[in-house]
Amino acid sequence: MAMQIIQKKPESLTDKEFTYCPGCTHGITHRLVAEVLDELGIREKTVTVGPVGCSVFAYQFFNTDATVAAHGRAPAVATGIKRARPDLCVFTYQGDGDLAAIGTAEIMHAANRGEKITTIFINNAIYGMTGGQMAPTTLLGMKTTTTPYGRNSNNDGYPIHVSEIIKETKGVAYLARVKVNTPQDVQKAKKAIKKAFLAQLKGIGFGMVEVLSTCPTNWGLDPVAALKWLDEHMVPEYPLGVFVDKVGDEQ
Amino acid sequence: MPKVKGMIEINQERCKGCGLCISVCPTKVIEFSDSFNSKGYHPAEAKAMDKCIACSFCYHICPDVCITVYREIESA
DSSP states (O other): OOOEEEOOOOOBBOOOOOOOOOOHHHHHHHHHHHHHHHHOGGGGGGGEESSSSGGGHOOOOOOEEEESSSSSSHHHHHHHHHHHHHHHHHEEEEEEEIIITHHHHHHHHHHHHSSEEEEEEEOSSSTTTTSSSTTTOOOTTOOOSSSSTEEEEEEEEOOOOOOOOOOTTTEEEEEEEEEOOOOHHHHHHHHHHHHHHHHTTTTTTEEEEEEEEOHHHTSSSSSHHHHIIIIIIIISOOOEEEEEOOOOOOO | OOOOOOEEEOOTTOOOOOOOOHOOOOOOEEEEEESSSSSOOOEEEEGGGGGGGOOOOOHHHHOOEEEEEEEEEOOH
16 A cells, blocks of 8 residues: 655745744635646746734745835735736735725725735734734734723724725726634635636636634733634624636636 | 545644644544654644544644544555
């Protein structure tokens, strides 16, 4: 009996160890993107645009050409790269502090213009790198270092639903919200990410996947409890689903 | 006995001991190691490999891409 490898680290990831905390689902999303790049065979012509935040080192992890944009400006930088080199595949990888706070204008207009780029949006409802401050996506009542009594809508406003806002723009070709807290959901998330890349490769328009993610360190939970917390608290606020799909069936 | 036999390989130096693979393994193959890796974590260790069914759940949930999954194939 011989043993055959059925799952291993994708080619599109470097050997560099992730700099994320133990149990942080950023790593899962990195792997999914890398697997999709492998499957589509586009690693050699892909450009990663990194954000500012925990995933600022994305350029070290993806075995592709890469650059880092100023905070929130990744969609603008990706637009420039894609327009100068339409033959390349360009994707941005952004967190909620980057995309939903300081970068709201860039993502809105990139989506509205229908730029042929792909955005992976990590929503973990908190600022990770800077130490657990309230993000625009923080849930009501959720305790963070800047909302120690819980987020209060009178003072701090309401959680922002980026996907629900962006789905109304005309340039979006694929938009979905997924989560990565169980093996089954991870596989569904991969299909969504693949379609977001196909939206770009087929030249239909802007593709984005919002990934509900965990931040065990700043949520103050252990990694396994954080997966459960995501299901219990984040999913009711941010319902999963495909909002826009102009790609159709795969292939 | 499971019909499909599998095997996993864990890169223990890369592992951060988060335990997500342990929480999703349906046949309880994986446990924390008693020893430390150079980062100071107790890495995951496949202690009951004979129970592995090559479902790849651990691979899918591992945030640090430490796991390689093998599946036994019929040799002709």
